[in-house]
Every structure is written in structure tokens, then in C-alpha cells.
Amino acid sequence: MKNYRKELWFNTPNRMDFINITHLIRECLKDSGIKEGLILVNAMHITASVFINDDESGLHHDYKKWLEANIPHEPLEHYRHNDTGEDNADAHIKRQFMGREVVIAVTAGKLDFGPWEQIFYGEFDGKRRKRVLVKVLGE
Amino acid sequence: MKNYRKELWFNTPNRMDFINITHLIRECLKDSGIKEGLILVNAMHITASVFINDDESGLHHDYKKWLEANIPHEPLEHYRHNDTGEDNADAHIKRQFMGREVVIAVTAGKLDFGPWEQIFYGEFDGKRRKRVLVKVLGE
């Protein structure tokens, strides 16, 4: 059994941002030399997500609009978490909607994906350096 | 270490539908010959889900009602993604709520489940052939 681990760092220009990281995960998988197994990709921070969906800017706009309408950033005093001096309570809730992690099958050395699947880093409290963990298990 | 892979195809009669696929996943597990490990079951399409919950028609009605009330299909022009000619922006958002995948423990050759756990394919943009991936890793 082989295993592989890598951290990827991101720093988004906006509070809420989605970054396509599929090519970086493919590089990790290639580096791992693993041909059959599972790959876990997770946000290491609790106001960020890793999720799989479409790389279409209109859809990303729709996600942001839905999240902001249903889990608004303001008013800050709406959230008790913000009484601690933070302003990111909404980001913790948004991340639960979009998910912490994805687990992807590795088959014949490739991400075993449907035609439109792309991996995104989802940031809900950005403008600072945060990490994603990649772990591959297999042979 | 052993691994196993299979694709399952579905074509639902309605735009939004839930199909109990537990028996199909049990067949995959039996075919795999794997006794201890993990099984990943994921939608290969980005407007569909795989999730675990109860096989009760009233509950499925409640899920659909909640999803449609909170992430409505119409008006189509409410979503920028639909400017691309698609009409399924809501389906991409609904799938994030219900989840892309489940990871299930395999113990003594069986799905290691609580008393009510059942696996569902969740379709949010149906009436066409779409796939679920099953990958088992273990020994």
C-alpha cells in the first residue's frame, strides 16, 4: 500500500471566491505514483470548502448569490460567533452547505471523473493564506 | 490490497427523483470480494447526488418540497447559469445541499450500516441517462 500527502496554499482576493484546483490535484496524483485507490481533498480551515461542480462563471455567480441571500454576511451582530471579535460566522455556515471535502476514485492512475466534474477550492473568508490537504491511498 | 470499480446508469422519469440503489451497491460489494475496506459511491454528474437517508415516501416528498421552496427551478432567468442555454442552475445548487458522494465502511463483507440507512441516487435534472460510480478499496 502506498500513500501520498501534500498541502496546497491559496490566498483569494475576495471574501468569497472559487478556484479551480483540478490541475493541481492531477499533479499530486501523478507525483504519488498511485494507480488504484482513493484521493481525499479537504479544506484544512473551517471557513472554506472543497467541492466538485461545473467550471462555469454564471453558475459560480448563482452559488454566491444563493449563499449570500440565505446565509448573509451582514448584519454582523446577527451572529453570536461574531461577539468573539470575528466577523466570519456566515462563512462557517456557508462552508457546511458547500462541504468540507471530496473523496475521488483513482482508476488507472487518473481521477475517475464524469464529463463535467471539476474540483474547486471554495473560500468564504478570504484575503489570507489558507490550506488544502491532499491525501492519496492505494497502490 | 484489492480494488473494484463499476458504473451504474439511471434515467429518471421526473426532473427531480430519488432512487433506492442499496441493493445494487450490495451486489457490487459482493462482486468485489472485498471483506474489509471502504466503498465510495458518487454521482458522476454535477446535477445529481448520492446520499444516505430513509426510504420513506413522505420524507422524499418533504425533501423535494424543501429543495423547491428554497432553491426554486423557476423563474429560469433568476440564474445566470441559465443564460448559457441551460435550464438547470437550480439542480447544481440542490446537489450541493444533498451531497455528491457517500463513503461507507465495509466490515465482514457487508455495508456497515445503522438500522435505517439506505443509499439513494438523487436526481435534480433528470429524464436522461446519467451515471453513478462505485469504487471499493480494501482486502
Next chain:
Amino acid sequence: MKNYRKELWFNTPNRMDFINITHLIRECLKDSGIKEGLILVNAMHITASVFINDDESGLHHDYKKWLEANIPHEPLEHYRHNDTGEDNADAHIKRQFMGREVVIAVTAGKLDFGPWEQIFYGEFDGKRRKRVLVKVLGE
């Protein structure tokens, strides 16, 4: 390849409650003797969650407030599932928002976590004994 399995039991005093189970999962991992691999932690019941977020009481209040505002317990007759004699339809929906399971990387015998990651049992229909499953795969 090694594997390890354990069930953890919980009985929360309130209908909706979050319990930090990180130290219990660390004990399981130590017992397993596994140094490199993946650990799956999932609710075995379909009205409960396992999720990773912050151990901050204000945030937990915010989660409960958001969930109750958006997926209310009452009126019971709002949900068709409750026609079966249950009163927990909302709990099934809340659990989908918070998620069934987490998959965590195991590196050098430890949970491979970012600085604030903590594992919680999330209960949405409590006041009775329910289980969490821990499965570790690796070597």
C-alpha cells in the same frame, strides 16, 4: 493493510445538540495502530450528522438558529413524513445540510488537521441512544 472498527454511543439531553468527539476519535486512531491511511467517521442514524468545524459555543448557537429558521421543527403537520407518527422530518433535512460523515487523513499516526478542525456529533432528534461508526483503513 490494517483496518479498525469501533462504535461510539451518544445520548444528548436536547433535541438538537453538538458534541465534540475529537478526543474519542484520537483514542480510536491510537488503538488502531494505523500510521498512514484514512479514517471514516459517520452517523449510523439518519437524523444525525458528523461534521468538522469550530468548538465555539456562539457558532453552535448560530448553526442551531440558522437550521431552525430555515428547516423548522414545527408545525409538525408541515411535513408529510410526520404523518407516519414520527415528529422528526425536520431532523432528516437538517442532517443533509450538516452532512452524514467526514473522511480524515491519517499521517504519522495522527489526525491530519488544520489548526481549528474539531469533529462533532450533530444530533437533530436526540434524547435517545444513537451511534457513530469509526472505521480506519491503512497501515
